[in-house]
Amino acid sequence: MTELSKRIAGDGGDPVLQGSGGRSATKADLAAAGLPDGIAPTDRIALAVADPFEAVRMLAALDGRVEAILLLSRSLSPELVVELARKARCTICLSDQFSALGGDLRIVCPDDPAGSQTGPAGVSTRWLMTTSGTTGVPKIIPHTLRSLSQSVYRFPPATRPAWGLLYDPTRFAGLQVALQALIGGGRLIVTDPDAGIGEQIATLADHGCSHLSATPTLWRRVLMTPGHARLALRQVTLGGEIADQSTLDALAKAFPDARVTHIYASTEAGVGFSVTDGRTGFPEAYLQSAPGRVRMEVRDDILWLRPAETALAAGADGIEIDAAGFIRSGDRVAVADGRVTFLGRDNGAINVGGAKVHPETVEAVIKAVPGVALVRVSGKSSPVMGALVMAEIQLAEGADMEETRAAIKAACRDGLNREAMPASLRFVEDFEINASGKLVRAGT
Amino acid sequence: MTNLEEEIRRVFGDVWKLEVGTEVPELKPDTVLLETGLDSLGFAIFVSTLDEELGFDPFVLAEDAYYPQTFAEFVAFYEKYRPAA
Numbered sequence: 001m002t003e004l005s006k007r008i009a010g011d012g013g014d015p016v017l018q019g020s021g022g023r024s025a026t027k028a029d030l031a032a033a034g035l036p037d038g039i040a041p042t043d044r045i046a047l048a049v050a051d052p053f054e055a056v057r058m059l060a061a062l063d064g065r066v067e068a069i070l071l072l073s074r075s076l077s078p079e080l081v082v083e084l085a086r087k088a089r090c091t092i093c094l095s096d097q098f099s100a101l102g103g104d105l106r107i108v109c110p111d112d113p114a115g116s117q118t119g120p121a122g123v124s125t126r127w128l129m130t131t132s133g134t135t136g137v138p139k140i141i142p143h144t145l146r147s148l149s150q151s152v153y154r155f156p157p158a159t160r161p162a163w164g165l166l167y168d169p170t171r172f173a174g175l176q177v178a179l180q181a182l183i184g185g186g187r188l189i190v191t192d193p194d195a196g197i198g199e200q201i202a203t204l205a206d207h208g209c210s211h212l213s214a215t216p217t218l219w220r221r222v223l224m225t226p227g228h229a230r231l232a233l234r235q236v237t238l239g240g241e242i243a244d245q246s247t248l249d250a251l252a253k254a255f256p257d258a259r260v261t262h263i264y265a266s267t268e269a270g271v272g273f274s275v276t277d278g279r280t281g282f283p284e285a286y287l288q289s290a291p292g293r294v295r296m297e298v299r300d301d302i303l304w305l306r307p308a309e310t311a312l313a314a315g316a317d318g319i320e321i322d323a324a325g326f327i328r329s330g331d332r333v334a335v336a337d338g339r340v341t342f343l344g345r346d347n348g349a350i351n352v353g354g355a356k357v358h359p360e361t362v363e364a365v366i367k368a369v370p371g372v373a374l375v376r377v378s379g380k381s382s383p384v385m386g387a388l389v390m391a392e393i394q395l396a397e398g399a400d401m402e403e404t405r406a407a408i409k410a411a412c413r414d415g416l417n418r419e420a421m422p423a424s425l426r427f428v429e430d431f432e433i434n435a436s437g438k439l440v441r442a443g444t
Numbered sequence: 445m446t447n448l449e450e451e452i453r454r455v456f457g458d459v460w461k462l463e464v465g466t467e468v469p470e471l472k473p474d475t476v477l478l479e480t481g482l483d484s485l486g487f488a489i490f491v492s493t494l495d496e497e498l499g500f501d502p503f504v505l506a507e508d509a510y511y512p513q514t515f516a517e518f519v520a521f522y523e524k525y526r527p528a529a
Contacts, residue, residue: 198479221484223511226476250509353484383503384488423489424496 002121004063005031009185019053020192020203033061036108041123046090048081050074050097052169052190056178058110064121070128071170088128152184161186164209173240177213197225205230213237216247217353217385239263240354241386242342245280281341303329350379350387355419365415369407371399391422449519459490473516
C-alpha cells in the first residue's frame with residue numbers, strides 16, 4: 001500500500017472518489033490501484049493524465065513506488081510537456097492524452113492491459129509541482145506528500161465532507177482539494193473538465209457536494225449559473241486570486257449555510273493560511289502569530305513566508321529564500337487599520353482569472369509589430385476576471401491606426417495565450433516618462 | 445437616448461465574433477449568458493467593452509455584488525445603473 005493510500009481516511013467500504021459517468025472508488029480500490037508494467041522504483045514519472053478521476057487514481061498508485069512524480073496540467077502543450085520532463089529528468093510519461101512525444105520519453109497509458117503491479121511502496125517519492133504562469137516554461141517546485149498535506153484538516157468522521165473538484169488536480173490548488181478530501185476524512189467528487197459549467201455544477205449537486213473550493217473568477221461564474229442554488233454548501237473556499245470584498249459578500253448571501261473561507265497559498269511556499277471572517281485580506285495580528293504553522297513578515301511591502309515543512313533549498317529554480325527559511329512570495333501588500341490587504345504582484349504580473357501574465361512578454365510581442373513606436377501593457381481591473389490585459393500603443397510616424405490594430409491582434413493571437421491577449425487596445429499620443437527616463441507603469 | 449438593449453446586443457455580437465468566431469447565437473430574455481458558449485474571459489471582455497462603449501459598468505457601480513444570469517437580468521442590471529442623461 002502506498003503512503004497516500006494508507007493515509008486516506010475511511011474504512012474501505014464507502015466511496016472516497018466519485019466522478020462523472022457513475023465512476024467511483026473506495027479506499028480499498030485506491031489501495032489496490034496498480035501501476036502499468038515496466039515502472040521501477042528508480043523511475044521519474046511525468047504524469048500527464050487529462051482525466052481528473054484517473055489522475056487522482058494514478059497518484060495513489062505512484063506514491064512510494066517511484067522516485068519522483070512530475071504533475072503536469074492537461075492544459076500544457078506537448079512541447080512544454082517534453083521540456084518540463086527533460087528538466088525534471090523524467091524518462092516515462094504516464095498519459096491518456098499523448099500517444100507520441102518528442103525526446104526520449106516513453107509513453108505509458110494508465111490502463112495499460114499489459115499488467116499491473118501493486119508491489120511494496122517503500123520509496124520516499126518526490127512530488128514535483130509546476131507553477132501556472134501563462135508565458136514561458138513553468139517553474140518546477142519540489143514537494144513531498146508531507147509538505148503538500150501539512151495544512152490538511154482532519155474532519156470528524158461524522159462530518160464526511162463531500163469536496164467538489166473544479167480545479168485541475170495536478171495544480172497546487174486542485175491537489176490541495178484532493179488531498180484535503182482524501183486524507184482529511186471526506187470524499188472527492190470530480191467533474192468532467194470538458195463539460196459546461198452548468199453540467200459540472202449538476203454533477204456536484206447530484207453527488208451531494210457540501211464543500212467547494214474555487215478561484216474568485218470561477219465562483220463568479222458559478223454565481224452566474226442558474227443551477228448553483230441546488231448546491232447545499234456548508235463550506236465555500238476561495239483561493240488562487242485576491243478574494244475581493246464584493247465576491248465574498250455575494251457568496252455569503254448565495255450560500256447562507258456555508259462558512260466562507262479564503263485561502264492564501266503559493267506553490268513556492270506551500271499553503272499559507274486561511275481567513276474566515278468574511279473580509280478581504282487578513283488580520284495584521286497574523287504577522288505576529290499566524291494560524292497553522294506558517295510564519296509571516298512584511299519586508300518593503302512584500303510578504304515573506306516561512307512554511308513549517310518545505311522541500312526547497314536556497315537557490316532553487318528562481319525562488320528567493322533567506323537563511324532563516326523565509327520565502328519571498330512576490331505579493332505586494334498594504335498594512336492599514338489592523339488589516340493586511342493584497343495589492344498585486346511586485347513584478348507587475350497581471351492575474352487574469354488565476355493565470356499570471358507578465359506585461360513584458362506581451363509588450364515584446366506588440367513591439368515587434370511594424371507601425372508600433374512604443375507600447376505599455378498593464379492590468380485593467382475586471383469585475384469578472386479580477387483583471388484583464390490592456391495595451392496602450394503609440395504609433396510610429398505615418399503608421400495607419402486600423403492597419404496596425406489588425407496587425408497587433410494577429411501577432412497576439414499567434415504569439416500569446418488567450419489570457420495574455422490584450423482585451424483592449426488604446427492608441428495614445430504620448431507616454432508619461434518618469435525621472436529615470438522609463439515608461440511609467442500603471443500600478444507600480 | 446439610444447436603446448440600451450440594442451447596444452448590448454451589438455457589443456455582444458462584436459465580442460462573440462472576435463472571441464468565439466462562430467455564428468452569433470440569438471439572445472432571448474431567458475438565455476443564460478454563460479451557457480451560450482462564452483467563457484469567463486469572453487464574458488469579462490464583453491463587460492469591459494460595454495464599459496468602454498457605454499461609459500459605465502454596473503458591476504463596479506453596484507453597492508451589493510450582483511451576478512445576472514439571464515440576458516433579461518443582464519439588460520435590467522445595465523438599465524438600473526445607467527447614468528441619467
